[in-house]
Amino acid sequence: MIEARDKKVPYLFLFPAFVGLLLFKLYPIFSAIIQSLHTRIFLGEELKFVGLNNYINLFEDPVFWNSLKVTLKFNLVINPLQIVLALLLALLLNANIKHIAIFRGINFVPVAVSVPTACILWKIMLSPEQGVVNSILVALGMNPQPFLTSSSQALGSIIAIASWKGVGYWALFLLAGLQEIPPTLYEASSIDGASRWQQFRVITYPMMKRSLTFVVVSDTVANMLLFAPMYILTSGGPNKSTNVLMLESYNSAFLYSDMGRASAILVIMVLITFIIISIESKLLKPEY
Amino acid sequence: MNRQSGSSWYIYIIHIFVALVILLPLAFALVSSFRPLNDIFKYMSPVTWKTFLPTQITCDAYVNLFRERGFGRIFFNTFYVAFVCVIFGVILGSMAAFAFAFFNFKGKNVLFLLVLITFMIPAELVAIPLYSLIDRLGWVDTYYGLIIPVIANGLVIFLYRQFFMDLPKELIESARIDGASWIGIYWDIIMPLSKPVTVSAMLLIFIQHWESFMWPLVATRSKEYRVVQVALSDFTTEYATYWNEMFATVIISVIIPVMVLLPLQRYFIQGITHTSLKE
Numbered sequence: 001m002i003e004a005r006d007k008k009v010p011y012l013f014l015f016p017a018f019v020g021l022l023l024f025k026l027y028p029i030f031s032a033i034i035q036s037l038h039t040r041i042f043l044g045e046e047l048k049f050v051g052l053n054n055y056i057n058l059f060e061d062p063v064f065w066n067s068l069k070v071t072l073k074f075n076l077v078i079n080p081l082q083i084v085l086a087l088l089l090a091l092l093l094n095a096n097i098k099h100i101a102i103f104r105g106i107n108f109v110p111v112a113v114s115v116p117t118a119c120i121l122w123k124i125m126l127s128p129e130q131g132v133v134n135s136i137l138v139a140l141g142m143n144p145q146p147f148l149t150s151s152s153q154a155l156g157s158i159i160a161i162a163s164w165k166g167v168g169y170w171a172l173f174l175l176a177g178l179q180e181i182p183p184t185l186y187e188a189s190s191i192d193g194a195s196r197w198q199q200f201r202v203i204t205y206p207m208m209k210r211s212l213t214f215v216v217v218s219d220t221v222a223n224m225l226l227f228a229p230m231y232i233l234t235s236g237g238p239n240k241s242t243n244v245l246m247l248e249s250y251n252s253a254f255l256y257s258d259m260g261r262a263s264a265i266l267v268i269m270v271l272i273t274f275i276i277i278s279i280e281s282k283l284l285k286p287e288y
Numbered sequence: 289m290n291r292q293s294g295s296s297w298y299i300y301i302i303h304i305f306v307a308l309v310i311l312l313p314l315a316f317a318l319v320s321s322f323r324p325l326n327d328i329f330k331y332m333s334p335v336t337w338k339t340f341l342p343t344q345i346t347c348d349a350y351v352n353l354f355r356e357r358g359f360g361r362i363f364f365n366t367f368y369v370a371f372v373c374v375i376f377g378v379i380l381g382s383m384a385a386f387a388f389a390f391f392n393f394k395g396k397n398v399l400f401l402l403v404l405i406t407f408m409i410p411a412e413l414v415a416i417p418l419y420s421l422i423d424r425l426g427w428v429d430t431y432y433g434l435i436i437p438v439i440a441n442g443l444v445i446f447l448y449r450q451f452f453m454d455l456p457k458e459l460i461e462s463a464r465i466d467g468a469s470w471i472g473i474y475w476d477i478i479m480p481l482s483k484p485v486t487v488s489a490m491l492l493i494f495i496q497h498w499e500s501f502m503w504p505l506v507a508t509r510s511k512e513y514r515v516v517q518v519a520l521s522d523f524t525t526e527y528a529t530y531w532n533e534m535f536a537t538v539i540i541s542v543i544i545p546v547m548v549l550l551p552l553q554r555y556f557i558q559g560i561t562h563t564s565l566k567e
Binding site: 002007009010011013014016017018019020021022023024025026027028029031032035089092095097103105106107108109110111112113114115116117119120121122123124125130131132135136138139164168172173176211221222225226227228231232246249250253254259262263266269270 | 296299300302303306307309310311313314316317329332334335339379380381383384386387388390391392393396399402403405406408409410412413414416417418419420421436437438439440442445457460461470474495498499501502505506517520521523524531534535537538541542545546549550553556557560561
């Protein structure tokens with residue numbers, strides 16, 4: 001480490017980046033907390049301090065409770081699903097077979113597919129009347145499904161679409177974790193007569209806990225705040241069945257111009273996300 | 289695992305299945321984007337080979353996107369935003385990392401913790417409160433609003449810092465003895481040595497902005513500043529019945545990152561996995 005004679009030097013190097021980080025990443029979080037305690041006086045520019053009123057109003061609002069329920073239900077399904085699939089895919093991509101580079105390359109393609117792009121592609125294919133998926137179902141002798149247009153299938157359809165795009169990305173991290181494990185460990189345990197499952201439990205799982213924890217936490221944050229599919233595919237419907245908290249917050253801000261309510265929802269979401277990822281990190285903590 | 293190759297045929301089958309799940313929807317979009325609109329609907333149901341393979345090929349959808357729907361402007365906006373963010377993101381990030389990697393200074397740990405926190409805060413979370421800020425600055429519906437708030441990137445600082453820490457300190461010490469200035473050391477000695485991490489950082493930033501949706505949606509109103517992801521979303525409501533054009537937008541939105549990512553795969557993977565494997 002170097003001590004600059006001029007003490008200002010390191011700060012000058014930090015300055016431009018930190019202006020951006022402080023002003024546009026951290027300040028908005030504080031401003032959300034402040035705004036959640038205020039309300040705008042009728043069409044005016046002035047803000048009035050209302051204490052916890054925005055929160056109390058939320059807790060009395062069935063729309064908020066529905067959104068909370070939808071968000072939790074969505075996350076309870078999508079996170080375990082994506083993580084298990086990503087882990088299986090990573091194991092598959094780590095297989096020592098010929099031409100594995102081709103499969104890894106194919107698997108990399110969804111990284112280039114943005115969430116809105118995946119949504120539009122699947123929206124057309126899942127179209128109830130003329131979508132190709134229903135045409136195929138009918139050809140196979142099954143009934144056509146309403147998919148995104150029914151309140152019982154919309155959330156599930158979004159989970160499938162988001163996973164089609166997301167699993168490959170998370171598998172990249174897990175694959176990198178797998179590749180850090182020295183192959184000698186497997187060789188030694190094979191000699192000792194360990195089965196595949198035993199090897200996974202005793203070697204693979206503990207050795208890749210770091211990348212697994214990273215994926216679990218990042219995936220949870222991403223899905224708790226997932227916004228684009230609900231905005232693009234269903235607008236929160238049908239019957240508010242996909243109206244997650246993030247969409248409710250966005251609508252509060254830009255449809256009803258109620259920044260206080262929008263910010264209060266954000267603050268609650270941050271708290272819930274924080275609690276969930278704390279539990280996850282605790283559960284995944286290495287025992288040794 | 290799976291070191292024996294004799295019993296690996298079933299692994300190939302699963303691999304091929306996964307590859308089809310990933311590629312078939314994109315292939316369907318690609319093929320359909322080159323068909324006349326009527327053909328797509330005519331052969332959609334019942335399913336025959338004509339559902340998937342074109343009988344007629346036309347570029348109408350792509351021509352329309354650029355002639356009628358203003359995709360030229362949309363493309364320009366997206367590239368412009370991504371380009372500015374890549375250049376300034378790399379400079380700002382590497383400068384901050386230079387300070388973290390080579391200097392001792394007061395508040396270093398607190399400031400680095402701040403970097404870590406900011407790169408765990410997703411763009412979606414700050415989009416709504418950030419809107420109030422740029423509204424006060426008068427930046428709604430301007431390039432300033434689209435670009436400036438998203439330039440500084442904690443992930444890029446982190447990436448460069450990891451890389452710089454592995455560089456030998458003697459490089460800097462001898463340059464100091466030769467009388468080089470700090471900015472000279474950063475720009476003429478350290479940055480030229482950091483090309484691999486610069487490629488990774490540029491890729492990450494480019495992809496992030498090519499795919500970014502919520503911030504441009506919130507920060508802009510008019511068509512003049514529309515970027516590709518927001519344009520895609522608008523398309524589903526404005527021109528929902530033009531399936532050939534919608535498929536074409538999907539292909540355009542995917543093809544650019546594919547062309548950039550596939551040859552540079554290695555750098556992208558190194559970039560993202562560095563952040564998850566090391567402290």
